[in-house]
Amino acid sequence: MIITRFAPSPTGNLHIGGARTALFNYLYAKHCNGKFLLRFEDTDAERSKEEYAVQIRESLRWIGINWDNEDIPYQSKRLHIYESYKNHLLEKGLAYHKDGAIFLKGKDNVEDFVIWRSDGMPIFHFTVVIDDHEMNVNCIIRGVDHLTNTDKHKIIYDYLGFPKPEWFHIPLIVDENNKPLSKRRDDASVTFYQEKEYLPEAVMNYLARLGWGHENQEIFSEQELISMFDVHKVSKNPAKIDLKKLNWLNAQYISKAEPSFFTKYSKYQNIQKAVDHATRSEICKECMKKLQAKAFSLEELNGLLAPFVNDFLADENLLNEHKVFILSLLPQIKKTLENIPQDKWTEHEIDEKLSQLVENNSITFKDIAMPLREIMTGQKKSLGIGEILFYLGRKTVLSRLHIL
RNA sequence: GGCCCCUUCGUCUAGUGGUUAGGACACCAGGUUUUCAUCCUGUAAGCAGGAGUUCGAUCCUCCUAGGGGCUGCCA
16 A cells, blocks of 8 residues: 655745645545655754644645544654664664764765764654654655655665665746745745635645646646546656646636535625525526636635625716716616516616617617626626626616616 | 756646647737626747767757756754
């Protein structure tokens, strides 16, 4: 059985590169019907903080990366284990004291190196090998920054008589200048995407496509990723982060989501109201879907839905440049719409009647569409005018018209 | 410096010893349209360079260049 792991050190929030590493480990383990484990490497007591460990877990869960071990090992609590292995190596003469630290004898072009600090704490190279072995990790997917370290790790595996895992080193995520994404950049932290309220589905999809691809497919559900992802096919060259593509993916996911998908975003009241309507009415659902297709973010969707789920009072100020013109036409518009009975209130009929009105007055459809849209929604960006009037409903439309 | 890794459109990638080197994002130009957006169509854009192997190399080998990593009692 394939067992992978993600082993961050809790010295900061989850880095987007770390998230991708975790994702690849997760996807590959699931792909192989194996297990994906989480572990915290906190032997650097100075910089490690529990709050970061909490944050990292939350970010992983947010993306949708779930680990299989309920008890997450913290290396700082396993010192006695490393201690016994260290003593073993000392006894066998493979390690030795020097200047208060403990060095391991190198071989194969690797010089002797420290495995135990003079302050009494073990070094990462040592703990990582022991833990991976004890956790039965047999497939290690990590950043290329660890590539050279692997030589040291192999020596430890040999000295301790552990069977070696398989290593895969994935390239880093880099910035515009091909430099590894600095931790200081806002968009380097997963919390940035959480705060911006990107859909986690879009983030997972985006991350998976960074360094990997499958034929001409761009949109992958989690299940598709699990069934198609193969760590052997991950590209070897660094991937540049591209928020434009993420934004596009985010819009795709918003557009395709079912109304019920949005219930977890409770802070967006208009969206919640719309979901409520949509579950009871096919027409409301249709309206919501059309607005979803226009939104790039949840915030934008919430705004677009506002005039459809709330009372809205048209304000003359909205009309600005159209004001004089549209006010002169308003009586006719009202009359035209009033003459459409409730049972004929359809998008087609509305468009038809408005077109006639336009024709009779020798103006263009455009001349009334925009002002009407603003009267009905208070927005310049919304659906087609026929759609707006239809979805709003005859009663609401007439009442909004009578305001002026 | 030493050791190591990488190199397909601007970006993310697909791909093969013989392809018009494919897709997507972005970009640009048209079209539709009633706003914005979508949508549709199209343009432009790439195998880092040089040798070698081969009938034939984007693909295999070597070299060079460029980029990156490691070279910590950080991880």
